Amino acid sequence: MVISKICCIGAGYVGGPTCSVMALKCPNICVTVVDRSAERIAQWNSDKLPIYEPGLDDVVKKCRNVNLFFSTDVETAIREADLIFISVNTPTKTFGNGKGRAADLKYVESAARLIAEIAQSNKIVVEKSTVPVRAAESIMHILRANQKPGIRYDILSNPEFLAEGTAVDDLLHPDRVLIGGEETSEGHQALEKLSWVYQHWIPKENIITTNTWSSELSKLAANAFLAQRISSINSLSAVCEATGADVSEVARAVGLDSRIGSKFLQASVGFGGSCFQKDILNLVYICEGLNLPQVAEYWQQVIHMNEYQKTRFSQKIIECLFNTVSDKRISIFGFAFKKNTGDTRETPAITVCKTLLEEGAKLDIYDPKVEPEQIIDDLTHPCVTDSPEDVKKAVQIHSDPYSAVRGTHAIVLCTEWDEFIGLDYKRIFQSMMKPAYIFDGRKILDHDHLQQIGFHVQTIGKKLNRSSGLLRSWGSIPQL
Ligand SMILES: NC(=O)C1=CN([C@@H]2O[C@H](COP(=O)(O)OP(=O)(O)OC[C@H]3O[C@@H](n4cnc5c(N)ncnc54)[C@H](O)[C@@H]3O)[C@@H](O)[C@H]2O)C=CC1
Numbered sequence: 001m002v003i004s005k006i007c008c009i010g011a012g013y014v015g016g017p018t019c020s021v022m023a024l025k026c027p028n029i030c031v032t033v034v035d036r037s038a039e040r041i042a043q044w045n046s047d048k049l050p051i052y053e054p055g056l057d058d059v060v061k062k063c064r065n066v067n068l069f070f071s072t073d074v075e076t077a078i079r080e081a082d083l084i085f086i087s088v089n090t091p092t093k094t095f096g097n098g099k100g101r102a103a104d105l106k107y108v109e110s111a112a113r114l115i116a117e118i119a120q121s122n123k124i125v126v127e128k129s130t131v132p133v134r135a136a137e138s139i140m141h142i143l144r145a146n147q148k149p150g151i152r153y154d155i156l157s158n159p160e161f162l163a164e165g166t167a168v169d170d171l172l173h174p175d176r177v178l179i180g181g182e183e184t185s186e187g188h189q190a191l192e193k194l195s196w197v198y199q200h201w202i203p204k205e206n207i208i209t210t211n212t213w214s215s216e217l218s219k220l221a222a223n224a225f226l227a228q229r230i231s232s233i234n235s236l237s238a239v240c241e242a243t244g245a246d247v248s249e250v251a252r253a254v255g256l257d258s259r260i261g262s263k264f265l266q267a268s269v270g271f272g273g274s275c276f277q278k279d280i281l282n283l284v285y286i287c288e289g290l291n292l293p294q295v296a297e298y299w300q301q302v303i304h305m306n307e308y309q310k311t312r313f314s315q316k317i318i319e320c321l322f323n324t325v326s327d328k329r330i331s332i333f334g335f336a337f338k339k340n341t342g343d344t345r346e347t348p349a350i351t352v353c354k355t356l357l358e359e360g361a362k363l364d365i366y367d368p369k370v371e372p373e374q375i376i377d378d379l380t381h382p383c384v385t386d387s388p389e390d391v392k393k394a395v396q397i398h399s400d401p402y403s404a405v406r407g408t409h410a411i412v413l414c415t416e417w418d419e420f421i422g423l424d425y426k427r428i429f430q431s432m433m434k435p436a437y438i439f440d441g442r443k444i445l446d447h448d449h450l451q452q453i454g455f456h457v458q459t460i461g462k463k464l465n466r467s468s469g470l471l472r473s474w475g476s477i478p479q480l
């Protein structure tokens, strides 16, 4: 086959790991990942990669400067490549038409324009970023309107399904690879070439092909379905707390139905991450544009439920702490949006911290992988506070969980890091104010053990017996 050089525009959470694994598995292909951020590229070329992802260091070390390159020289990489991945960010628009809902495609467009300007030979351009349905059409317009004589562009959609924290494994063993292309013989040939790249390590039957629009929509649909499951179980967690049912038992009983399946039924403080909310909002926006308000409303509810869950959990903390957290020290365990990543985009911890800060609490935050500057950046963002200096005074970041709990009234567990399970909670209990509370927003701790030590424990989707009698019970419903 003819693909010998690949360029990836965008060295982020997707571009970096995807191309690293591709380089590992395709030693005959030279893969160059480019980014306009010189800082990010310098990190990819250093010993401390810009993202924490289990197993990624080893893959990068094996291939970097062999057949994997990280560079800011976008032009050369585009010029030399046979195939170009566009893997830039597609955030929710923060202004103008579609503000707060539509995907902002300005980075995709600028990448397409750059390709159009620089390319001197045929290119297969692959949409790796998550985009609205028919975005490939816009890329095609830009490329073809600027086409130099004798140059041919083929556009493919190849959405990425990796999850952070398991990216390397997901890339090595994906459930499927999806490639969408034009239904023409040239489109088919381009599709076969990309398929050939993946076939270096993925069985052909796991590489599925569709038309371009189905591929684009499937990515939004997959994220919407996954998020919907979380919102569904989270909605039931409220019913459990009010009735005495246990959401873990319900999830198990429901998930054992092979038609339903057991994955993604872990009730939590709410889902976070850069994509679920963004992609559902995008889907909602598309539906509204297509004059399908009922469909839009249906998916919007998944987001509403997630907001409800985050708020519910935050309010529960305040109610249990005698309805006031003013000047109380509260420890936050975990700030990342899930374990095994240092990513904080849309993390539910931000909502929890915001609510507690607004109520006058002092926060002691510990996360094993999130950089302290990132936490301060997130909590001083204009969406969180209009007085960043006050936030800086109220927040202390710790590099060790035991120092984060000294003299605090409560621990709020926001991320399911494994290390939180094995901590010495007797020691922790001794160093805390009494009564000592734990709010387990991830349902990972041994609640019986904690209660035996003397903690007051609250969690999601289960009413625990020994919560303070003084308190209004959270989520209580009228007696039946
Ligand atoms: N983060 C994730 O786990 C997943 C993300 N996605 C999708 O993949 C896309 C990328 O996401 P992330 O990697 O998380 O974003 P990111 O923000 O980590 O990385 C994007 C990178 O693109 C660079 N960039 C933007 N415009 C550029 C240009 N014109 N030239 C050169 N570099 C440019 C930025 O500097 C940034 O480093 C998004 O559409 C996202 O929805 C899909 C699956 C998983």
Ligand SMILES: O=C(O)[C@H]1O[C@H](OP(=O)(O)OP(=O)(O)OC[C@H]2O[C@@H](n3ccc(=O)[nH]c3=O)[C@H](O)[C@@H]2O)[C@H](O)[C@@H](O)[C@@H]1O
Binding pocket: 130, 160, 161, 162, 163, 164, 165, 223, 226, 230, 263, 264, 265, 266, 267, 268, 269, 270, 271, 272, 273, 274, 275, 276, 337, 338, 339
């Ligand atoms: O498009 C994307 O960006 C990616 O979004 C998700 O991946 P990611 O957000 O990295 O992580 P998930 O494991 O899906 O978790 C998302 C959030 O849901 C939460 N979650 C997950 C599962 C669950 O049962 N309960 C639950 O609360 C997690 O803690 C986390 O906050 C999808 O799983 C990926 O397939 C997709 O490629």
